[in-house]
Amino acid sequence: MKALTWQGINELAVKKVPDPHLQNTHDVILRVRRSVACGSDLHLLGGYIPAMEKGDVIGHEFIGDVVETGSGVQKLHVGDRVAVSSFMACGKCWYCKQELYSLCDNANTNPAITEALWGHAAGGCFGYSHAMGGNAGAHAEYIRVPYADGTAFVVPDSVADDRAVFASDAGPTGWMGADRGGVKEGDVVAVWGAGAVGQVAARASELLGASRVIIIDRFPERLALAGQFSEGVETLDYSQVDVDDALREMSGGRGPDVCIEAVGMEAHSEGVQNAYDQVKQQLRLQTDRTTAAREAIYSCRKGGSVFLLGVFGGVVDKFPLGAMMNKGLTVRGAQMHGPRYIPMLLERMARGELRTELFGTHVMPLADAPKGYELFKEKKDGCVRPVFVP
Template identity: 65%
Template sequence: MKAATWAGVNEIAVEDVPEPTILNDRDVILKIRQSVTCGSDLHLVGGYIPFMRAGDVMGHEFIGEVVEVGREVRDRKVGDRVVVAPFAACGSCWYCRQELYSLCDNGNPDPGITEGLWGQSPGGCFGYSHAMGGYAGSHAEYMRVPYADVGTFVVPEAIPDTRAVFASDAASTGWMGADLAGTKPGDVVAVWGAGGVGQMAARAAMLLGAEQVVVVDRVPERLQQVREHIGAEAVDYTSTDVVAELRERTGGRGPDVCIEAVGMEAHAPGAPGIYD
């Protein structure tokens, strides 16, 4: 089958790779319907994430159709259209029982790397280096998904692929940012970063009842999307003093909630940006 693979720093290749097979009884095989390039994929391409190997299949934000199921899979069947969480989680360890799925004790089949680096290992993440389990990602025709009853979610027929796919990562991550920040009705919320996650965080804040949401970025197309599709205010930080602008827009008080939705490789004007 064809897949988009990591070939080196700033190098991506489309290659023929073996089709996945059931390895464990709780696996399913998906035929990928849509796979989205997450901003985190760019960190892999840029060489910021170690332990990638040439030929690794990338991608962790996706929707697919179940074409094969393992013997112990109970809640999924062939033909199900599912959106999938980026992290592999067993659903039964202590961390999963606390709903801390990204820390799953069993999701990373190769924990030695991160245990050596950090003293402990997080769960596994699809298509995101051998430090995170070495799983093949979703930028391919087919993909193996372990612990399918835990990390896959059936999509209702009325929802098209292009809307459902973002529940895999961008929408859920954006919602988590707004939720962890404690956004509540009446709040003024400022979001730094107008990429996919930033826009989803802004929309999530609005759904949680925020009275005013302002998104800060520098890319005109992104800022236009914020205005047109999210319905939030937009600020270009290259053309104004952001702190002064936020105070001006909030009667001198400033935002109640601030969400950083850039995460890595952020840009800044002036001397700090040059130094960085």
């Protein structure tokens, strides 16, 4: 079959790779209908995630049709159209029983790397390096899905492919930021990053009762998208305003109740600090650029909540630990707990509450995926997300 493969830093190619096959009784094989490039995939492309090997198939956000099932699969059948959580879940370990699915003890079959990096192993993710299990990714014609009963969910007939595909990763990731960030009725919420994940976090905050939601970015087309995807979201262009001053003015002088960071390890900023962070990251004196995370911590009101949705890999410079402690903040983060949210999100998509097809600005054949990634990385032609059709 054909698949998009990682060939080295900033080098992708569509190649022929072996077809997947059932390896365990809990597996299914899917024919991929749609896959999407995620912002965190750009970290793979840039060489910031360890344990990539030449020829690895990438991609972790997808939907497909079941074409083969293992003997132990009970909930899925051949012909089902399913959305698949980017992080797989065994459903039986202690973490899965706590609905902390991206921390599944059984899904990552190569735990040593992340145990060394973080003290404990993370769960298993599709197409996201051998540190996350070495699972083949979804930018392909077919894919093996382990632990299928807990990882793949049947899509309602009324939800079109171009909407449903974002239930795989961007939808649950963004919703988790609002949910686990503790958004409640009447809150003022600020979201850093107007990509697909940030857009869902902002919309989720609205639906959870926030009185005011502000999304922060610098690309006009992404800020404009916020007005299409959500009902009352306000926007700030951080290249034009002082974000902290603006947020205080918009929140009665206190700062937002909940701040959601949806940017990650390659955050951009204005001024000399951007160059400083870039140099330190390129020299590997730090692994991540954390401008958005720092702003969220500084801007959040005293006693407020900060949730980190963006992917971070290791150690950082200038982390405002003093602000976090002395302001009494609750700071949380996680890879997304997909099975906790996907069924609910599919229902909301069916009711028209989440029109996620708006994110798929460039739909193209899988053969054009390297071009799609170029548009996505360079933010060309108003690209929010490229969607690939095998």
